[in-house]
Structure formats: C-alpha cells, structure tokens
Amino acid sequence: MNKFFKAKQLLQLIEANFRELMREPAVLFWGILFPILMSLGLGAAFSTKQDVIRKVGIIRTTDSIASDTPAIKNFLLKNACKEYHANEKTTYYSYKIKNEKLGNSIFLFQEINWKDAIVSLKRGKINVVMEEKNKQISYSFDPSNPDAQLTYIKLTKFFPSNNTYVSQENTDNIKLLTLDGTRYIDFLIPGLMAMGVMMSSMWGISYTIIERRSKKLLRRMVSTPMKKSYFLISIITVRFVMNFIEAGLLFLFAYFAFGIHIQGSIPALITIFLAGNIAFSGIAVFISSNTSKTEVGNALINVVVMPMMILSGIFFSYHNFPDWFIPIIQKFPLTIMADDIRGIFIEGAGFAETFIHCLILSVTGILFFIAGIRYFKWY
Amino acid sequence: MIIEARKVFKSFKAVQAVKGISLNIAQGQFVALLGPNGAGKTTMVEMIEGIQKPDKGEILIAGKNWKGNEDELHHLIGLSLQETYFIDKLTVQETLRLFASFYGEKKGRVAEVIQLINLEEKKKSYVVNLSGGQRQRLALGIALLNHPNVLILDEPTTGLDPNARRDIWRILLELKKQSNTSLLLTTHYMEEAEQLCDYVIIMDNGSILKEGTVEQLLNDDNGSKTVEFTLDGIYESIDSDGMLPKIHWNQTSQQGMVLLNDIEKDMKAFLALLERNKLRLKNIEIRRKSLDDLFTSLTGKHLDE
Ligand SMILES: Nc1ncnc2c1ncn2[C@@H]1O[C@H](COP(=O)(O)OP(=O)(O)O)[C@@H](O)[C@H]1O
Ligand SMILES: [Mg+2]
Numbered sequence: 001m002n003k004f005f006k007a008k009q010l011l012q013l014i015e016a017n018f019r020e021l022m023r024e025p026a027v028l029f030w031g032i033l034f035p036i037l038m039s040l041g042l043g044a045a046f047s048t049k050q051d052v053i054r055k056v057g058i059i060r061t062t063d064s065i066a067s068d069t070p071a072i073k074n075f076l077l078k079n080a081c082k083e084y085h086a087n088e089k090t091t092y093y094s095y096k097i098k099n100e101k102l103g104n105s106i107f108l109f110q111e112i113n114w115k116d117a118i119v120s121l122k123r124g125k126i127n128v129v130m131e132e133k134n135k136q137i138s139y140s141f142d143p144s145n146p147d148a149q150l151t152y153i154k155l156t157k158f159f160p161s162n163n164t165y166v167s168q169e170n171t172d173n174i175k176l177l178t179l180d181g182t183r184y185i186d187f188l189i190p191g192l193m194a195m196g197v198m199m200s201s202m203w204g205i206s207y208t209i210i211e212r213r214s215k216k217l218l219r220r221m222v223s224t225p226m227k228k229s230y231f232l233i234s235i236i237t238v239r240f241v242m243n244f245i246e247a248g249l250l251f252l253f254a255y256f257a258f259g260i261h262i263q264g265s266i267p268a269l270i271t272i273f274l275a276g277n278i279a280f281s282g283i284a285v286f287i288s289s290n291t292s293k294t295e296v297g298n299a300l301i302n303v304v305v306m307p308m309m310i311l312s313g314i315f316f317s318y319h320n321f322p323d324w325f326i327p328i329i330q331k332f333p334l335t336i337m338a339d340d341i342r343g344i345f346i347e348g349a350g351f352a353e354t355f356i357h358c359l360i361l362s363v364t365g366i367l368f369f370i371a372g373i374r375y376f377k378w379y
Numbered sequence: 380m381i382i383e384a385r386k387v388f389k390s391f392k393a394v395q396a397v398k399g400i401s402l403n404i405a406q407g408q409f410v411a412l413l414g415p416n417g418a419g420k421t422t423m424v425e426m427i428e429g430i431q432k433p434d435k436g437e438i439l440i441a442g443k444n445w446k447g448n449e450d451e452l453h454h455l456i457g458l459s460l461q462e463t464y465f466i467d468k469l470t471v472q473e474t475l476r477l478f479a480s481f482y483g484e485k486k487g488r489v490a491e492v493i494q495l496i497n498l499e500e501k502k503k504s505y506v507v508n509l510s511g512g513q514r515q516r517l518a519l520g521i522a523l524l525n526h527p528n529v530l531i532l533d534e535p536t537t538g539l540d541p542n543a544r545r546d547i548w549r550i551l552l553e554l555k556k557q558s559n560t561s562l563l564l565t566t567h568y569m570e571e572a573e574q575l576c577d578y579v580i581i582m583d584n585g586s587i588l589k590e591g592t593v594e595q596l597l598n599d600d601n602g603s604k605t606v607e608f609t610l611d612g613i614y615e616s617i618d619s620d621g622m623l624p625k626i627h628w629n630q631t632s633q634q635g636m637v638l639l640n641d642i643e644k645d646m647k648a649f650l651a652l653l654e655r656n657k658l659r660l661k662n663i664e665i666r667r668k669s670l671d672d673l674f675t676s677l678t679g680k681h682l683d684e
Contacts, residue, residue, distance in 0.1 A: 012480035016469055023468040023505075215464040223428055224481040224525075225453045379430050 009226055013234035017208070021238060031200055031246045035192050036253045039185065042315070043258055046184040051104045054151045055126040057112040069132035075158060076109055095158075105154070128152050130159075189254045190345045191314035193247045194276060194338035198308065200246065201280035202301050204239050206288040210297040213288075213377065222378045232373075236281045243277055265350035269341065272354045275361035276337035282365030283333075286372035308334040333361055380439075381406045381529050381561045382427060387436035389422050396422040398585040399436070406528070409555060409562040411572035413670065414582040415682050420565035421461050423582075424533050427563065428458050441528065454482065457527030459518040461534050461565075467507035471498055471517055474506055475524065482525040489524075496520040496550060512543025519550060529561045530554075536571060548574055567682045569670035581674060588677050597668050603640045605668050606649065609633060611659040620652050627675070638668065638676060 021027050058072055080093035093109040112120065112129075120126045121141075127148040129140040137159050141148040209232075212218045222228055254260040262269060287300045311318060312334040318326060329335050336357045343349035382404040389397040396419045404410050412420045425431040427438055429445040429452060438445065440452050465474050475489045493502050496516040501509060509517065515535055522530055536544040552575065554560060566572055572579045573593050580590040589596060610617075610633070617628040617635055624645075627636045639645040642665075653660060674682050 008480050008483070012477050016466060016473065016477045019473065020466050020468050216460055217463060217465060219430060220460055220463045220465075220521075221481070223430060223453065223456075223458060224478060225450050225483075226481040 006227055006230075010230045010234060013226075013230055014237055017234050017238040018241075021204075021242065031196070031242060032249055035196050035246065035250050039189055039192055039250065039254060040257065042188055043185040051106050053106045053108060054128075054147075054154070055108045055110065056151065056155065057117045057120060057126045057129040058109055059114055059117060059129060059131045060111050061113075069130075071135050071137065071159065072109075072130060072132050080107075080109065107151075107154075128155060130155065183258075185254070185258045186260060186346050187317075187342065188315065189250065189258075189260055190341040191312075191338045193250060193273075194312075194334055194341055195309065195314045196246050196250065197243050197273070197276045197337065198280050198305060198334050200243055201239055201277060202284050202287070202305055204242070205235055205281055205284035206297055206301055207294070208235050209285070209288040210291060210294055213292040214294060219379045228378065232285060236285075239281065240274075240277050244273070247273065260345070262345055263348040264344035268349070268351045268354050269344045271351070271358050272337060272340045272344070272361070275358040275365075276333065278365035279333045279337070279361040279368075280365070282368035282372070285376075286368040289372040289376045292377070308332050311335075312338055314338055333364060336361060380404065381441055382563065383437075383439045383442075384423075384427065385437045387423070387426060387433045387438060389419075389426060389431065389434050395585055397426070397433075400582070400585070400587055401436075402580060402587075402590075404529070404561050404563055406561055407559045408578060409551075409576040410564070410578045410580065411576035412563065412565040412580050412582060413567065413569065413572045413674075413682065414565075415567050415680070418582045419585040420582065421533055424458075424531050424563060424565055425460075428456060428531055429453075454525060455528045456531060457522035457525055457529070458531040459515075459522045459533060459535060461537075463518060465506045465514075465517070468505050470503050470505055471509070472502040474517065475520060478521045479524050484524055492520045492524055495523065495553075497546065510543075512539050512546060515539060515543070515547060516550070519547065523554070526558075527560060529563065532562070532564045534565055534567075536566070536568065544568075544571070551575055569674075569682060572670060579670065581670070581677070583674075583678055589673070593670070596670065596673060603638055603668055604642050604665050605672050606637050606639055606646075606663065606665050608635045608663040609661045610635070611661050614658075617658070618656070620655065636672075636675075638672060 058069060060069070076093040076095070080095040082091060083094050084091050090110055095107040095109065097105045097107075099105065110126065112126075117126070117129045121129065127141060127145060128151045131138045131140070139152050139155065141152055143149065209218075212221075218231075221231060251260070251262075283304060287304065288297060291297055291300070311321070311329050312332050313319075313329070314334070318329045318335070321329060330339070340349070340354045340357050343353055380403045382402070384400060384402050386399045386401055387397055388395075388399055398419075400419075400423055402410070412423065414420055422431060426433050427440070429449065441455055443452060445452060469477070472489060472493065475492055476486070479486070479489050493499055496519055498513060498516060498520070501513055506514070506517065519532070519535060522532065536547050539547070548571070551562065551564075555562075555575075562575070564571070564575065576593070578590070578592055579596060581588045581596070613633060614628065615630055617626050619626045624638050624640065629635070637649060639649070671682050674680075
C-alpha cells in the first residue's frame with residue numbers, strides 16, 4: 001500500500017510536468033521548430049554554390065587607342081561584356097563560365113599598367129597578370145598562392161598557344177565528391193542533436209528547479225510526504241522524453257529534406273544519446289542546487305553552455321583551433337557526444353568506438369547529480 | 380497538546396527574529412498569532428512546520444520532534460505558506476490531484492475539497508488565471524487535502540478584499556464546526572483573530588506581549604472603554620492637562636483617542652478638560668476596547684503599521 005501510493009506520486013509528478021511543458025507554446029518552438037529551422041537555414045546557406053570571382057590584370061604599355069594586346073582583346077570583345085564597377089571606379093571585361101555542378105566562375109579582366117598591377121597583386125585585388133608581346137601571352141603570379149595557380153591554369157585553357165580557345169568548360173571528366181556524409185548538413189545535424197540535448201536539459205531542468213524554488217513551490221511540496229527524489233526524477237524523466245522526441249523529429253526532417261542516413265549502429269546511437277542526457281541532467285541539477293534567483297541561474301547556465309556551443313564543433317570543426325587546445329575541447333561532454341553521434345551517422349561507428357565515451361558521460365552526470373543533491377536547497 | 384513549543388529562539392545575520400517563544404495548542408483549538416509585519420510570525424510558524432530549524436528550544440508536534448519523524452508529521456499537518464505560487468499552467472483540479480497523490484488521498488477527496496473551498500466553477504481554470512482570493516482558497520484546499528490534525532496558515536487573507544476575506548473565514552468556521560482540527564493562524568487583522576480564534580497570542584519584535592482568550596484580553600481592565608472623538612477646528616496636539624489616562628491625538632486624521640478605565644469618573648474628567656481648554660466636540664464615540672487598542676496601549680503603534 002505504502003509503495004503503491006509512493007509510485008503514484010511519481011506518476012502524478014511526471015504527468016504534471018508534462019502538462020506544464022505541453023501548455024507552453026514557447027517550449028515547442030524552441031525545442032522542436034527552432035533546430036529544424038536552423039538546420040534548414042544553415043543547410044541551405046552552405047549548399048547553394050557561390051560564384052567564384054577571379055580578377056586578372058592585362059598590361060597596357062601604350063595609351064594609344066589601338067590595342068597592343070590583340071589576341072587577348074579579340075577574345076574579350078568576342079566573349080566578355082564590358083561593365084563599369086562604380087564602387088571600384090574600374091572598367092572590367094566580365095567573362096562568365098556557367099556551371100551548374102561546380103558553381104559559376106566569373107573572370108574579371110582589367111586593363112592596368114605595371115606599377116598599379118604590382119600594387120593590386122600585393123593587395124590581393126587581382127591574382128594574375130597577363131601580358132602579350134608578339135601574339136605571345138605570358139603570365140605573372142605568386143606560385144605559392146593556390147588560387148592564383150588555379151586562375152592561371154584556367155586562363156591557359158582560354159588562351160592556348162595556338163590561339164584557339166574553349167568557350168565552355170568541359171566537366172564530363174570531373175566527378176563531384178558527394179558521397180554520403182561529406183556535405184555540411186551531414187556534419188551539422190548530429191551536432192544539432194547533441195546541442196539540443198544540452199540546451200534543453202540545461203534550460204529545462206535548471207530553470208524548472210530554480211523557478212519552483214524562487215516561487216516557494218519547492219518548499220511547499222517538500223512539506224508534504226512527497227518523496228524528494230521523485231521531484232527531481234520526474235523533471236529529468238520529462239526532459240529525457242522531450243529530448244528523444246525533439247531529436248527524432250529533427251532526424252526525420254533531415255532524412256526527408258536532405259536525405260541524411262545513419263550509417264552506423266542505432267543501438268549505439270541511442271546509448272550515447274542517453275549517456276549525454278544523463279551527463280547534462282546531472283550538470284543541470286548541480287547548477288540549480290542552491291540558487292533561488294533566476295538571474296543567477298541564467299548566468300550559470302550560460303557559463304556552462306556558451307563555451308561548449310562555440311568550441312565543441314557543433315557548427316564548424318574545432319580542428320582549426322590551436323593544437324594544444326584541441327585535446328581540451330575533446331574532453332567537453334558536448335564534444336564527446338557530438339563527435340560520437342557524428343561518427344555513428346557518417347563514419348558508420350558502433351559500440352566499439354563509443355562505449356568508453358558513454359561510460360564517461362554517464363559517470364560525469366551521476367557525479368554532478370550526487371554533488372548537487374548533497375548541497376540541494378529544498379527550502 | 381498537538382503543538383508544544385518551549386523557549387524557541389531563532390536569529391538571522393542581523394536580526395533576532397524569535398526570542399524565546401513558548402506556546403501550546405490543544406487538539407481542536409483555534410489560535411491566532413497576531414502581530415505587525417516583522418514581528419516574527421512567519422519564522423515561528425515555519426519552525427513549527429519543520430521548514431526552519433530553531434537555534435534553541437524545542438518544538439513537539441503530537442509529542443514528536445521533527446528529527447526522524449518527518450514523514451509521519453507531514454501527514455498530520457496541513458499548511459499554507461505566506462506566499463506560494465503553484466504551477467501556472469495547471470488547472471485547479473490538476474493541482475489538487477497532484478498534492479492529493481503526495482498524501483495518498485483518493486480522487487474523491489479532490490472533488491470534496493473543491494466543493495469545500497467553493498471552486499467548482501473554476502476547477503478547470505489554470506491557476507495563473509485565478510483571482511487573489513481564489514488562489515488563497517486553493518492554497519487552503521491543498522492544506523485541507525489530508526484531513527490534517529493541525530492546520531497552520533500564514534496570513535491567509537493578507538491583501539484580500541473584505542468579501543474574499545470573509546469567504547475564507549466562512550470555510551474555516553465551517554471546519555471548526557465539522558471537525559476536531561486545530562488551527563494556528565498568523566495575521567495582523569484583529570478582526571480575523573477575533574472572528575476565528577479562541578485564543579490570541581499578541582507578538583511584536585520576536586516576543587509574546589500578551590496572550591489569552593479574546594475575552595480575557597479585552598476585559599482584564601474591568602470593562603474599560605475606548606473613546607474616539609473629533610473636534611471643531613484644527614489642532615496640532617491636545618494637552619492631556621494632567622489627566623490620566625493620556626489622550627492620543629492623531630494630527631493627520633484630526634482624531635483623538637483615550638482609554639477610560641472607569642467610565643463614570645473618567646468621562647467627567649475628560650469633559651471638564653475639554654471645557655477648560657474651550658474645545659468643542661464635533662463627534663464622540665464610545666466603544667468597547669479592541670485588540671488593536673490593546674496593541675496600541677502596549678507598543679504605541681498600530682497592528683497594521
Ligand atoms: N531568511 C531571513 N533572513 C534574514 N532575515 C530574516 C529572514 N526571515 C525573516 N527575517 C527577519 O526576521 C524578522 C521577522 O520576520 P518574519 O518572521 O517574516 O515576520 P512576520 O512574518 O511577522 O512579518 C524580520 O525582521 C525579518 O526581516
Ligand atoms: Mg510573515
């Protein structure tokens with residue numbers, strides 16, 4: 001009888017927390033719609049191909065109207081259109097190579113004297129200079145600049161030594177590298193899932209606890225025979241369920257909108273997801289164990305959440321940070337979780353790779369939880 | 380005794396909130412802790428509720444100490460805190476159901492309590508949309524869910540309009556008739572203490588000033604009376620002119636008050652004093668001494684100051 005009614009306490013608490021959550025429209029927006037919109041926005045932003053602009057200087061040696069570079073001029077008059085760029089006060093011959101697969105390339109040719117050409121080269125305003133003497137074209141550029149190299153190689157295709165030129169690029173023998181898992185969206189979605197768990201656990205759990213404490217509801221509840229642990233368990237349980245729903249919806253969306261697949265082990269994915277939930281729930285309880293001021297709570301949550309959001313490689317790889325810093329970043333719970341989910345999604349990883357990490361995350365969470373409970377302020 | 384407190388002390392950093400209070404409440408007795416803001420009422424009742432720990436002294440509920448008996452004592456007590464917000468987006472019914480589950484009470488009890496606190500019409504409303512009075516009735520309902528042996532209410536009607544206040548009084552008076560529950564109530568409304576309670580403890584500054592039944596408190600000076608009066612003209616102060624007891628003159632309200640112990644003798648002296656000073660009465664009212672008058676005569680200030 002006693003056991004039975006205690007179990008009912010837990011069920012009622014879970015039900016109450018669920019109702020509260022579902023009746024707060026903002027929760028649905030931030031938890032479910034926002035990550036989907038973010039994946040949509042970022043996914044789209046990084047998948048439309050940008051025009052690549054390559055600027056080339058053509059050396060004039062005389063000011064006469066008659067051209068001293070007939071071969072180049074011929075090509076430009078035939079293929080390019082003349083346009084004046086008011087902001088740079090420069091007239092360009094613009095030659096556009098359309099390419100659906102790789103993105104358009106636009107070559108902007110500008111007539112220039114040597115002195116100005118050198119300055120523009122140094123400033124990176126142009127990266128190749130062309131000169132024509134006796135129908136012989138020569139090129140000048142910095143060989144250590146790969147962009148300049150590429151421009152040079154492309155230019156030699158338009159101006160072959162026999163002066164016949166190809167007007168459009170032949171891309172038949174170019175294969176695009178679009179294997180599963182190499183797109184930005186493939187990188188992004190697993191990160192967003194991990195971040196969702198962190199954000200929603202930290203805000204959801206900490207905020208609920210601190211708010212109930214500041215409104216004296218916590219004190220009211222523990223002056224009944226309610227089992228204290230049930231109060232926390234119910235909040236955490238509701239978060240677990242919400243996190244699964246949120247991540248599931250995000251995945252479904254990404255599956256249909258971007259054709260994302262899970263290449264590795266699904267049980268391993270669920271396990272690392274659970275472990276991440278445990279880690280962040282523990283940290284959330286720890287953070288909210290003592291304060292009754294929501295402002296303090298906000299600050300504490302931000303202190304934990306912000307660095308990880310920026311450093312843990314959710315939006316961009318953390319491998320661009322200095323070498324000494326990377327091992328530190330890799331110890332953040334969010335990094336561990338995001339890397340493992342990503343590994344499972346795009347590298348086909350399984351328990352072998354993630355097992356230890358699951359253990360580390362769970363233990364971290366449990367330790368924080370115990371420390372939090374130890375100093376928990378109920379009144 | 381359902382509640383016994385012996386020489387209880389409690390201090391915060393700079394304040395001694397409770398300085399050696401003892402009190403006893405018998406089963407079925409309704410007791411008021413009457414005092415102005417900051418008197419230490421909340422601190423005292425929260426120590427009885429097990430929410431705060433006394434620095435010194437002993438508190439027994441049904442003969443038991445809080446330590447080690449939390450679960451049992453929580454079942455005996457029903458309480459409402461000075462201010463609590465419940466979960467905003469939960470309905471009245473859901474809120475009661477949640478708390479009922481803490482006590483292992485059946486669903487039927489929730490319906491009973493909703494009827495008791497007269498919130499049938501609002502049972503499907505979110506707590507956030509309730510009026511102040513309705514919210515206080517909900518808090519009272521939660522306190523009553525477990526058929527408590529002792530009900531402890533901290534300022535249950537503060538901030539409510541007179542009608543909402545009377546609604547709460549009605550529920551409590553009904554409870555007094557129907558059950559053997561004890562009540563400990565804090566308030567700074569003397570009417571509340573007079574209306575509801577058999578026994579009143581007047582406290583200020585962490586100590587008990589006076590206690591007894593309402594009759595005892597008001598009659599211990601052999602039926603003394605309060606005289607309130609206004610005068611023609613405007614006066615800064617009125618000289619008591621050697622007369623005792625002293626006249627209290629309130630300059631802002633232009634009202635005078637004097638406590639007369641022996642109405643026949645003192646009234647004559649009072650009228651003679653007016654005549655000597657050529658003061659003309661505009662209005663005079665003679666009434667029974669109230670708890671507020673008693674508090675004023677003990678401390679020089681009013682309960683609601
Ligand atoms: N948690 C606290 N920290 C510091 N001072 C407190 C605290 N609680 C109460 N006090 C002080 O103790 C005194 C009594 O307060 P309280 O018991 O709330 O009085 P009442 O309920 O009669 O208005 C007041 O001076 C108040 O400022
Ligand atoms: Mg108080």
